[in-house]
Amino acid sequence: MDLLIIGVDTGGTFTDFLYNHGGRWRVYKVLSTPDDPARSVLQGLEHITRVFSCRVVHGSTVATNAVLERKGVKTAVITNAGFEDLLVLGRQNRSRLYDLFYRKPDPLVPASLRFGIQGRIDASGSQVQPLDAEALDGIVQSIREQGVQSIAVCLLFSYLNPGHEQAVYARLQELGLPVSMSHAILPEFREFERLSTTVLNAYVSPVMSGYLQRIKDSLAPSLLRIMQSNGGSISVEQAMQEPVRTILSGPAGGVVGALHTAGAAGFERIITLDMGGTSTDVCLVDGELPLSTEACLSGLPLGVPMLDIHTVGAGGGSIAVLDEGGALKVGPESAGSDPGPICYGRGRQITVTDAHLFLGRLRPDRFLGGEMVLDKTMLNQALTIMAGQAGLDPLQLAEGILAVADANMERAIRVISVEKGYDPREFTLVSFGGAGGLHCAGLAMLLSIPRVLIPVDPGVLSARGMVQADVIRDYSLTVMLRHKDAFCEHLEKMFRPLEQKALHDMQEAGFASGEVSLQHFLDMRYKGQSFEIMVPWEPGENKTDKFHELHRQKYGHHHPDREVELVNVRLRAVGFPDKPGPDLLPHAGPELPDEARLGEAKVMFQGGFCPAVILDRNELRPGNEFSGPAIVTEYTSTVVFPPFARGRVDHLGNIIMELS
Amino acid sequence: MPKKAASLNPVLLEVFKNRFASICEEMGMALVRTAFSPNINERRDLSCAVFSREAEMIAQAAHIPVHLGSMPLSVQAATQAVSMQEGDMVMLNDPFQGGTHLPDITLVAPVFAGGRYPLFYAANRAHHSDMGGMSPGSMPLSSSIHQEGVIIPPMKIVRQGMIREDVLELILKNVRTPQERRGDLSAQIMANITGIKRLQELVHKYGPGQVQDYGSALMDYSERITREVIAAIPDGTYRFTDYLDDDGHVEHMIPISLELKIQEDQVYLDFSRSADQVAGCVNAVRSITMSCALYVFRCLAMQDIPANSGCLRPLRVKTRHGSVLDARHPAAVAGGNVETAQRIVDVILGALSRAVPDRIPAASQGTMNNVAIGGENPADGQVFTYYETLAGGMGACSSLNGASAVHSHMTNTLNTPVEALEHSFPFRIHRYKVRRGSGGKGEFSGGEGLERELEVLVPCEVTVLSERRAFRPYGLEGGLPGAAGENMVIIQGKRRSMPGKFKVILSPGDRLFIKTPGGGGYG
Known part of the structure; x- marks a missing residue:
């Protein structure tokens, strides 16, 4: 089989291509072209695919950036009359409590393009007022005159009865514009979150469609799939319909890559640590990809299921300052790549990267494979001044900067683990991203995590995740069943339309019904609560027991005598494309090859300098073993092994760090 | 101005700031996610905070500002009235003994770690959508506290880890939606248990002395920043008066008057010329007035500092007992916490606008x-x-x-x-x-x-x-x-x-x- 499988990740400075051909993995990188992201993608694909037909999985930031930069299209929205301003009202609260000058994010749709229409469905799904179809004439006229390019429709209780939304949709067809309907995008209750999600979809839809069409045309007849934020890929046609599912898909690739890499290495329960220049993403995976429906992008709620990734403003470029009250703060402000840390030559403010260099943990001559030389001269002065103000010596200050950055990340990991009833001691930390290797050992110590896995090519783990991602479609429906006895008899009936739609969509994506795994979930809560727990369900089962148990695990208490409410039914359809396995490397002994030893350096650990061996990762072989203190360098990252750590290279080339 | 003690380390100060804040946030999440009434779980009318052994507030999650200055008084009232052992928890809502208005129920739990005395207190407050009284929702147009609902003086709701069912039953018999109340109270109890657990872990890791030292260092920290904010305001005396429309009964045009004096890094807020307490329900107890003052100066800090008792130290608040801002039992107070509080803020900001118009x-x-x-x-x-x-x-x-x-x-x-x-x-x-x-x-x-x-x-x-x-x-x-x-x-x-x-x-x-x-x- 000469099929070439390519993962394409446009997340960073470089567009990464990871491809497998003839059983071997290769990496290719092209400088990204943010003004026209398709250019770097097509350029790279052309380089790789000259000869072969291929399957490409692409993680695109086009939809995310369109929202962040407010560069979507002119969008109109239709709601019930009397609710035209729902986008502005939001949930009435403010995101910053102590801000006398608080301002809301601008709505994506201005007042002149927000239309209301009479007609009402009630909380049981019954029509209490018919739709005023005649009023649609005026709306259609106005939309046409104002040069609208996309439309969102969100009517109350449409998840129970989509009749009114469908009638509006039928009438809008004559405009020939893309229409996003809330009951199709997110058939779940809570009107503001559903509206916001539907409007986001409409807002980015033409931008994303144009971009994807261009790539698809250039690739034809090869197969193109698009990465979603839920950790799976979908067909390019579905991504054009529901681009909202690709928003924030970038970090998802890394988590999927970590899950598969760790799984192949024998670790099912992982916490991912993706530390870059400005922020760090962490995610806890207990065998299954964790989902959340409470995401937000620049203040706009996004209710589609997404990997539950927690982000904190701590990265290599995070700036350290001594505030007026005398505390040492690190981040969330970042020096980015311009001006960058002081040691890059132009920065003025001390960053986390500077502290690493000062302590000997970063090798000035090995940064980016030696392409960039880090400069310590300016750094000494800056650290000495700040250390004087802090009442510390410069080394203590540099260690302090790392300790504060670690504390910020520790807090993020505690939110996803300890606070949700998980014990980090039972997990493996999977570290990637440019700065992960510098902090993983310290973080593992803080959280008593026994082991860290540093995958092969940690810089392109996200592209690897895209190649390894299953094809996944998520479906949901708010049903709001109050009575215990209604569960079993209704459930299968409620899932049936979702299953039919799922099998139909998966068939379009190239999977026959026998090849599709259907996973059922029930969102449940005690009557009166407003947060649901997602409980796995098998047809024929009565699952309230499982719900009580999960409630106790998550929150420490349960109420078996209270009435349970079934809020949503969820269906996840998974198709399993062919995936090449990891490269198998010949086994060498524990002895390190001489080529791997680059020298020795004095490195500061816990207040004292000690000699650390410097190792070249490219020369390490499966089976090799070593102990800290050690510094392992490779092109895009550096891994620090403190004195208490031991390292080995596993049969797949991953480095496993064990902490005693 | 308190100076940073030589032994305190700016790194650990930041680390502890982080940890105390995340404990309060986690308590809040536990409460929001398991409470049974929309008022708590959808509207999030609640606050969670951690207190020192002396009942000073170390950190509060960014929930509801009106609870800011009044939570410490709840904890003080609880510790003064009841001797708490490990496994106990005190409940209260009496506005004249640490509360604000009856729907706000505060639960205070001592945090022990080995010794005979508690090292800290964890506390949370939630607005219950009914506490009985003359009107559903317990926000009545009352003329006495006795019409507003069940009054709970500081008393144990949990004793040695067991809920006191007889006490709970007495309360539930007096409210309109007892099942919801029971569920919300159990969520409040769990939130405090979460706080206790996390504080004990912190003490286990760093030792009781260090955690307590940094708890008090964080209050000094907020005090230092608040003092700098005040010092940046021109010295002088600034006056402002605004009015409440009415008390829902007979009084109209109820003046709230403030004379605000800035003197270096200290501020004196004198509300004593405000109206006498009124027959209707817009009376505020003194702790609400404190909360409002704390809120305004916390906003002026314009940066992410812990909202704690340290922010209060540079503020001297003078109220007149028996006035609408410092009501005397048995005044009706249902609206003081919600309506009068907003006016007090308007008046403080109005006075400050005369000093720093660009910033108000x-x-x-x-x-x-x-x-x-x-x-x-x-x-x-x-x-x-x-x-x-x-x-x-x-x-x-x-x-x-x-x-x-x-x-x-x-x-x-x-x-x-x-x-x-x-x-x-x-x-x-x-x-x-x-x-x-x-x-x-x-x-x-x-x-x-x-x-x-x-x-x-x-x-x-x-x-x-x-x-x-x-x-x-x-x-x-x-x-x-x-x-x-x-x-x-x-x-x-x-x-x-x-x-x-x-x-x-x-x-x-x-x-x-x-x-x-x-x-x-x-x-």
């Missing part, structure tokens, strides 16, 4: 527009009580228009989604939109209020407690005031204007229509 916005809506509705749901024969507050306009400032339809100052509750509301209650919402033209004009306009029209589908008793229906939110530097709020009912198709505070029985098909105030303009 015009008045925001200045009310929470409290709506409480009770009745019997024919679907299940169950009695229901519903409580909500409505957002309005924020005041404009020297460089920006005010935000529209958002909760301001002393509250930050979320709405109940219309689809959740109509699912749970026999109501239908017909209108929920921005109230155009309500923001005060100026070089920068005040934010707009909102309009909400609600139809009841069964017979209901409705209580509205609102302000700024007569005295409008002020503009600054020549900006015009925001529009006054308007209350209406539509009974059998006929629209009728209503006062700012009223109670009415509505029949199926009748509607309540509220327009909330806009913010003041600037310049």
Whole structure:
């Protein structure tokens, strides 16, 4: 089989291509072209695919950036009359409590393009007022005159009865514009979150469609799939319909890559640590990809299921300052790549990267494979001044900067683990991203995590995740069943339309019904609560027991005598494309090859300098073993092994760090 | 000004700031996610905080500002009245003994780690949507505390790890929705248990001495920053008076007067010339006045500092016992925590605008527009009580228009989604939109209020407690005031204007229509 499988990740400075051909993995990188992201993608694909037909999985930031930069299209929205301003009202609260000058994010749709229409469905799904179809004439006229390019429709209780939304949709067809309907995008209750999600979809839809069409045309007849934020890929046609599912898909690739890499290495329960220049993403995976429906992008709620990734403003470029009250703060402000840390030559403010260099943990001559030389001269002065103000010596200050950055990340990991009833001691930390290797050992110590896995090519783990991602479609429906006895008899009936739609969509994506795994979930809560727990369900089962148990695990208490409410039914359809396995490397002994030893350096650990061996990762072989203190360098990252750590290279080339 | 003790390390200061804050946040999450009433789990009318052994507040999660300065007094009242052992938890809501108004129930738990005395206290407060009394929702147009609901002095609700069922039963017999109360209280208990567990872990890791030292260092830290903020304001005496519309009974035009003196890094707030306490329910207890002062100076800090007792130290607040800002038992206080609190903030900001006009916005809506509705749901024969507050306009400032339809100052509750509301209650919402033209004009306009029209589908008793229906939110530097709020009912198709505070029985098909105030303009 000469099929070439390519993962394409446009997340960073470089567009990464990871491809497998003839059983071997290769990496290719092209400088990204943010003004026209398709250019770097097509350029790279052309380089790789000259000869072969291929399957490409692409993680695109086009939809995310369109929202962040407010560069979507002119969008109109239709709601019930009397609710035209729902986008502005939001949930009435403010995101910053102590801000006398608080301002809301601008709505994506201005007042002149927000239309209301009479007609009402009630909380049981019954029509209490018919739709005023005649009023649609005026709306259609106005939309046409104002040069609208996309439309969102969100009517109350449409998840129970989509009749009114469908009638509006039928009438809008004559405009020939893309229409996003809330009951199709997110058939779940809570009107503001559903509206916001539907409007986001409409807002980015033409931008994303144009971009994807261009790539698809250039690739034809090869197969193109698009990465979603839920950790799976979908067909390019579905991504054009529901681009909202690709928003924030970038970090998802890394988590999927970590899950598969760790799984192949024998670790099912992982916490991912993706530390870059400005922020760090962490995610806890207990065998299954964790989902959340409470995401937000620049203040706009996004209710589609997404990997539950927690982000904190701590990265290599995070700036350290001594505030007026005398505390040492690190981040969330970042020096980015311009001006960058002081040691890059132009920065003025001390960053986390500077502290690493000062302590000997970063090798000035090995940064980016030696392409960039880090400069310590300016750094000494800056650290000495700040250390004087802090009442510390410069080394203590540099260690302090790392300790504060670690504390910020520790807090993020505690939110996803300890606070949700998980014990980090039972997990493996999977570290990637440019700065992960510098902090993983310290973080593992803080959280008593026994082991860290540093995958092969940690810089392109996200592209690897895209190649390894299953094809996944998520479906949901708010049903709001109050009575215990209604569960079993209704459930299968409620899932049936979702299953039919799922099998139909998966068939379009190239999977026959026998090849599709259907996973059922029930969102449940005690009557009166407003947060649901997602409980796995098998047809024929009565699952309230499982719900009580999960409630106790998550929150420490349960109420078996209270009435349970079934809020949503969820269906996840998974198709399993062919995936090449990891490269198998010949086994060498524990002895390190001489080529791997680059020298020795004095490195500061816990207040004292000690000699650390410097190792070249490219020369390490499966089976090799070593102990800290050690510094392992490779092109895009550096891994620090403190004195208490031991390292080995596993049969797949991953480095496993064990902490005693 | 307190200096940083030589032994304190700026790195650990930041680390502990982080840890105390995340403990409060985790307590809040535990409460929000498991509470049983929309008022807590959807609207998030709650606060969680950690206190020192001396009942000083070390950290509070960014929940509801009106709880800021009053939580420490709850913890003080609890520790003074009851001797707590490990596994005990004290509950209270008595406004004259550490509480604010009856729906706010505070639970205080001691944190032991080996020794004979507690090292810390974990506490949380939640607004319960009914505590009994003369009106469903327990936000009545009362003339005495005894009409407002069950009064709970500081007493143990949990003893040696066991809930005191007899005490709980006594309370539940006196409220309209006992099952919901029981569920919410158990969520509150769990939130404190979460706090205890995390504080014990912290002590285990760093040792009791160090955790306590850094707890008090964090209060010093907030004090230092607050003092710098005050020192940057020109010394002088600044006066401002604004008015409450009425007390819902006989009094109208109730003055709230402040003489604010800045002297180096110290501020004196003298409210003693404010009105005597009134017959109606807008009296505030002193702790509410403290909360408002703390809120304003916490805002002026303009950076992420822990909101704790340290912020209070540079503030000297003088109130007159028996006045509307320092009410004496048995005054009616249901609205003090929600309505009067907003006016106190307006007055403090108004005085400060005379000192630093560039840094102070015009008045925001200045009310929470409290709506409480009770009745019997024919679907299940169950009695229901519903409580909500409505957002309005924020005041404009020297460089920006005010935000529209958002909760301001002393509250930050979320709405109940219309689809959740109509699912749970026999109501239908017909209108929920921005109230155009309500923001005060100026070089920068005040934010707009909102309009909400609600139809009841069964017979209901409705209580509205609102302000700024007569005295409008002020503009600054020549900006015009925001529009006054308007209350209406539509009974059998006929629209009728209503006062700012009223109670009415509505029949199926009748509607309540509220327009909330806009913010003041600037310049």
